[in-house]
Amino acid sequence: MHNPEIICSAKDCRAEAVWALRWNNPKLHTPERRKVWTACDEHRAGLADFLGRRDFLKDVVAVGDLAPTDG
Template identity: 75%
Template sequence: MSDETPICSAKGCRTAAVWVLAWNNPKIHAPERRKTWLACEEHREHLAQFLGLRGFLKDVVAFEEWQARES
């Protein structure tokens, strides 16, 4: 990962991300594949609901924990 501050994936948001929302679209991705969206505190619930309603949301993890897993 780069040293740049991660930014929330919500449209128009420039706030630092503190959450990783891991998701997968089963129609186009292999079951083990995980795409990620980043979220600030304010947008975490909204983004999780968006993915959850579609059956895509697999996990919500603190950014620091996700980064540690990836190391």
């Protein structure tokens, strides 16, 4: 899905996001809750590493595959 209105969540990046990193902070969110950061191809790995080091990252999907309830 091509949606130029969704931009990358990386600091100072204005590129179109193509990835959705679904995460959860268990200290703040219920287990089923998923927050979403979006990423361009360049920043996907860095954002995933940041979330992964904290054990927050749950999965990565294409932006077009996000469910309406995500976020």
